[in-house]
Amino acid sequence: MADIWVKVLEPADSYALLTLEEAKTILGISAGDTSEDDQIKMWIDQYSDVVATMCNRVFAKEKVQETWRGDLMPFDSPRLFLTHYPVADDDIESVESPRGSIINAAAYEIENGSGKLRIEGAWSEPITVIYTGGYALPDGAPDTLKAATGLLIQGARSEMTTTAVSGIKSISHRESRVQFMEGGGQSSGGGGALSKAADTVNALLYKYMRFHV
Structure with a gap:
């Protein structure tokens, strides 16, 4: 596994996957x-943080510097799986191997959606990539991420509504009424x-989860 x-x-x-207006629409x-x-x-x-944590990644678009060591060349995979994706071709600022030695842009290619960076020719660790990747949040979040966040908010x-009212009982006698909680206010089911x-x-x-390689 790479370090x-x-x-x-x-x-x-912003790291939010929904706008306030979108959330209110979902909630009616x-x-x-x-x-x-x-x-x-x-x-x-x-x-939004729960969803990002479940997926083991940052969805927001950021400029980052990533340094890779470990399970790289001279092993069998001349690829890096960048942590912030998607990544546009022109969002890669530089690739250095080792640091200070620039790799020509013609020697690598990026798979935009997955952030997979393939480098041709010889190179050595550590390799450093400076790039901008991710989604412009909240408007640019994929609909699937918006739906997942909306379901959790719903x-x-x-x-919260159920807890506020479940288990509340009342006894009335003439002008008097006594309210009390029954069963600790816990809902069943x-x-x-x-x-x-x-x-x-x-x-x-699932398709948005990042697995370490």
Whole structure:
């Protein structure tokens, strides 16, 4: 397994996979209703991070410097799998092998969608790549990532609503009424809305997961 060091040179402005407007549309909240905006913004940040963590990658577009050592040449694979992708052809600023020795752009090619960089000819470690990769978030996030984040937010909101009202009982006598919690306020049915969304989210995210090579 390669030893990869990543230094962020220009961090992203946003790591959110949904806009506030998109999240409210998913939740069925009108644009004019701002009563839950702060809560929804928090969920967007939280569950965008959850999705990125599940996929073992950063989706936001950043400029990074990656240094690769270890399981590289003279072994059998003259390829690097860059950590921030997709990567456009002109978003690769430089490839050095070793550091300080520039590899001519004609000697390598990038598979844009996967970030796979193939280098022709002889080269040695460490190899350093400076490039910009990822999605311009939140607008540029793929619909699948938006859907997964939206499902998690829907689940969180549903569970919050359920927790607030489940188990509440009341006894009334004339003008008096007493409310109390029954059963600790826990809902039944083998898992809440958030946990029930997990299988669908996992299925949606599989093709976006990054596996170490």
